[in-house]
Amino acid sequence: MKQTKFWGFLFSALFILGCGVFLWLKNTGDAGSVADIWLDGELIESIDLNAVTIPYEFEVSSEYGSNVIHVSHGAIAVTEADCPDQICVAQGAIADSAIPIVCMPHRLVIEIRGEP
Numbered sequence: 001m002k003q004t005k006f007w008g009f010l011f012s013a014l015f016i017l018g019c020g021v022f023l024w025l026k027n028t029g030d031a032g033s034v035a036d037i038w039l040d041g042e043l044i045e046s047i048d049l050n051a052v053t054i055p056y057e058f059e060v061s062s063e064y065g066s067n068v069i070h071v072s073h074g075a076i077a078v079t080e081a082d083c084p085d086q087i088c089v090a091q092g093a094i095a096d097s098a099i100p101i102v103c104m105p106h107r108l109v110i111e112i113r114g115e116p
């Protein structure tokens with residue numbers, strides 16, 4: 001009698017734990033983590049922001065101008081640009097798919113791929 005109760009408890013505990021792990025993996029796995037960088041309508045770079053552990057910067061230059069892109073864990077920003085409006089720099093870092101960073105003069109778009 002006592003033995004049965006013990007196994008019942010163990011199984012329900014494992015079941016709850018299993019559900020918890022599943023939900024945890026689901027939450028960390030998807031939901032807007034890949035940043036796509038488009039230049040003049042072409043996809044030039046895809047970065048998995050959740051995989052970034054050490055922040056880094058790189059430059060995207062084209063015939064239109066250049067932008068310095070700062071990548072950190074879960075976020076991406078344009079920190080320097082030689083465009084006349086500086087809108088892309090002023091926007092700061094983005095961490096979700098709500099609003100993409102657009103540098104109109106340089107035809108540069110950075111958007112985080114959001115899960116539907």
Ligand SMILES: [Zn+2]
Binds near residue numbers: 081083085
């Ligand atoms: Zn700009």
